[in-house]
Amino acid sequence: MSAILAVDGLVKTYRGTRKSPPVEAVRGISFEVAPGEFFGLLGPNGAGKSTTLGCITTLVRPTSGQVVVDGIDVVRQGKEAKRRLAFVPQMRNLDRDLTVREVLAFHGAYFGLPKAERESRADRLLAEMQLTEKAGAKPLTLSGGLQQRLLIARALMHDPKVLLLDEPTIGLDPRARRMLWETLRRLHAAGLTLIMTTHYMEEADRLCQRVAIIDHGRILKLGTPAELKKALPGGQILDLWVRSPQPVAPRLEGLPGVLRVETVASPGDDDGFERLRLFVNPGDGLLDRVLHVVQGLSGDLQHVSLTQPSLEDVYIHLTGKELRE
């Protein structure tokens, strides 16, 4: 694979101040992205995703390590690298003093597009993103979904090779989110390389061809969503809602076929039922054994379900915690 983006041994430590200690945001991340790939960086807030994108886009200076885009080192040849990259930031940083159409035209001008070309490209992108009606409006008067589409249109103005998106669907309503997914799929189908950070597992599962799960500045696992799910112990999940005078979880942990027990919610939250998640190897009378344990403790079983794991389960298994919003 000749990579369009290669990140090698990336480390970023933010310098501390008198009041705050240094922060090791990224502690040695390496990965490669193939041309035309849709790649996802998954992880909670503070995991190091945005810093990694910052280092790729030249907005953050790496402490050590190397980022190469299309054969260009982003630190040493920043200007050349920036021509090949486009970035949709988490904060919608649209130029509030210009109109929607001018935002696109000026972005094209910054990249040296001749006037006729930037005008025609702006018109085409406005139409593609269904923003033509809003061409004369100021960006801050647009809804979040429209602003997001304008950010993507702006990013595409200079015809980048790699489009990076930092949490693109955060704060969008479900309809706007689906529209954005469609847009990203369309761009991917047209051959653009996309790299997206998200902490929505469903989103990564639907869109990304490969995913890196990051926490505390390191890649915990990298692979296709299917590969990551296969890596879960047992490969299936048994959810139980139990109410019992004695704790059930320790007794379940010892059962053959049960590989791990997690308490999803403690009893007494609302209805007194404890929600347990068991990573299991199903078959061989496993359900009988589980029922037996619960009955043996005079417990009350309200809900049982056996499910295929999702990426979120993989994440929780790897990091041992729920995703933070």
Added chain:
Amino acid sequence: MTAFLALLHRDLKVASRNAIPLLMATLTQPILVVLVFGNILPRLHLVADEFRTVMVPGLMSITMLMAGVQGVLMPLTVDLSGSREVDERLLAPISVRGVALEKVVAGAIHAAVAGLTALPAMMLLMHQVTGLEVHPRWGALLPLVVLCGLLSAAFGLTIGSQVQPRFSGLLFAVILGPMMLFGCAYYPWSGLTVIGPLRYVFLLNPLVFMSESMRLAVTPDVAHMPMPLLLAGTIGFTVLFTLLGARSFEKRTIL
């Protein structure tokens, strides 16, 4: 260079749309000072008639300083705000220092326009006054206005990228206020021989060189600083603040 010019084009376009409020912000002070010190006080015989001639170049330099600082500081505050609009500029194919330099040039144009507008505005307000000795030497005025504009904008970049936006009010009270009073705007530097060697301390104030530049250019009959010292101070401060400002801008924007 293309990106530099495109950024400058964008800044001038936005500034020209806000031309009226921007000019009001910068011209209010010289107009009010002229009304009080150029019209009312001389009639009450509370200030000497010559004061009017002395203050015209001084007020031009103050106007340019304020316009240059505000012309950089206000867009910079938006740029560095929560949404970080500056990132779009930093992602353009231009170096970080190039982005900083563009801000200085845009601020300098703002300052030069303000200074060149202040002069006729003041003359208009004092057109009935006799004994006003204002004789602009355009050949010297235009390059000096450009130079002083660059100096004020570079100074604006230096303080703007070091001071948190919430302290910008304090900035005007604590830094710009004293600079204006001790900037030889209302008295010529050559007259400060009366305070002895202490007058050399005034040379730490960049506004002194701007006021003296304008004095040389519009009221050549009033004693002014010798040309070599004047140019050395103006160019020296411009280079110093451009370097300092570009450095702190880079520190502030690239993490």
